[in-house]
Amino acid sequence: CRRTMTIFAPALGMIWKAVEAYGLDPLELFREAGIDPSMRADITARVSQRQADELLFLASQKSNDDAFVFNIAMNLMPSFMGALGLAWVTSATLRKAFERLQRYGRMVSEELKMEMAEQDGELRVRFPSHASEFRDPALRELHRATNFVQLCRLAYGPGFRPTLIRFIQARPSNCSACYDFFQCELEFSAEATDVLLPVSLADEPLAGFNPQLVQNLDRMVVEYLARVDRDDIVSRTRAEILDQLPSGTASLESVASALNMSTRTLIRKLAEEQESFKNLLATIRRELGEKYVLDKALSLTEISFLLGFSETSSFSRAYKNWTGQSPRAHRASM
Numbered sequence: 001c002r003r004t005m006t007i008f009a010p011a012l013g014m015i016w017k018a019v020e021a022y023g024l025d026p027l028e029l030f031r032e033a034g035i036d037p038s039m040r041a042d043i044t045a046r047v048s049q050r051q052a053d054e055l056l057f058l059a060s061q062k063s064n065d066d067a068f069v070f071n072i073a074m075n076l077m078p079s080f081m082g083a084l085g086l087a088w089v090t091s092a093t094l095r096k097a098f099e100r101l102q103r104y105g106r107m108v109s110e111e112l113k114m115e116m117a118e119q120d121g122e123l124r125v126r127f128p129s130h131a132s133e134f135r136d137p138a139l140r141e142l143h144r145a146t147n148f149v150q151l152c153r154l155a156y157g158p159g160f161r162p163t164l165i166r167f168i169q170a171r172p173s174n175c176s177a178c179y180d181f182f183q184c185e186l187e188f189s190a191e192a193t194d195v196l197l198p199v200s201l202a203d204e205p206l207a208g209f210n211p212q213l214v215q216n217l218d219r220m221v222v223e224y225l226a227r228v229d230r231d232d233i234v235s236r237t238r239a240e241i242l243d244q245l246p247s248g249t250a251s252l253e254s255v256a257s258a259l260n261m262s263t264r265t266l267i268r269k270l271a272e273e274q275e276s277f278k279n280l281l282a283t284i285r286r287e288l289g290e291k292y293v294l295d296k297a298l299s300l301t302e303i304s305f306l307l308g309f310s311e312t313s314s315f316s317r318a319y320k321n322w323t324g325q326s327p328r329a330h331r332a333s334m
Contacts, residue, residue: 087217166190
């Protein structure tokens with residue numbers, strides 16, 4: 001049978017706050033949608049996508065306001081997305097934040113997927129359509145786009161403006177609220193939901209970047225996913241690698257043993273997800289290495305230790321392979 005899609009229950013907090021601002025009773029709306037109101041404060045709780053979609057639809061209908069969806073976004077707080085939301089606003093750049101959403105978005109919503117592509121100096125973020133799964137596909141598409149742009153503004157600042165946003169939905173009868181919120185060119189009846197922004201904007205350093213904090217938050221996200229879905233072998237393996245790296249023992253054998261399976265079973269399970277232990281280890285080391293080098297409070301020797309390298313020279317060679325320059329030269333250029 002098909003697995004029920006779920007979302008992170010505290011993410012419904014933005015709808016709760018928006019409903020209150022309209023003088024409506026959020027308790028009544030949550031119960032009408034079949035959701036226990038207390039779940040929005042439970043970081044271990046998840047709500048079915050169907051229930052969350054029903055709540056969004058009911059709240060929008062009862063507000064009697066075409067602009068209600070924009071008010072939901074204005075009530076968005078990073079903590080409503082748990083550790084992932086906090087990691088987003090402490091990312092080094094918007095591109096890094098997007099990569100987090102791409103990799104860990106299922107923590108917030110299992111239907112939240114995105115793709116990125118670059119062309120002619122523009123970075124395109126695309127959200128695949130799930131129109132058949134929603135009560136009001138146009139409302140849901142707009143809800144996702146407004147939340148994404150608002151998250152960008154929380155990380156970058158109120159001056160964030162995309163170049164263009166494309167919507168699958170037809171042009172709404174009253175489009176002024178859309179232009180007021182997005183402050184960019186809009187295209188409707190498109191083939192996909194796209195947000196375009198200059199590559200230079202995506203790679204601009206963010207003032208809120210905190211390498212140590214974002215690393216701890218990333219670890220929390222990975223551990224959360226590993227707990228929530230015991231069948232998610234990639235998240236479970238990532239979590240174990242993160243735990244073992246500083247000790248220098250993050251090997252295929254040690255990670256398989258910690259996961260209570262043979263190396264052959266771990267290799268097979270990762271292969272079923274088009275992944276390998278070697279690639280995961282290399283990817284994690286690179287992600288952490290790039291963050292740690294930006295933190296001048298850490299010496300290169302300390303970084304080598306944290307990444308599980310036996311010698312600083314080994315880390316320096318690896319870093320040069322990743323970025324084209326040594327970690328010392330990178331720091332000197334900062």
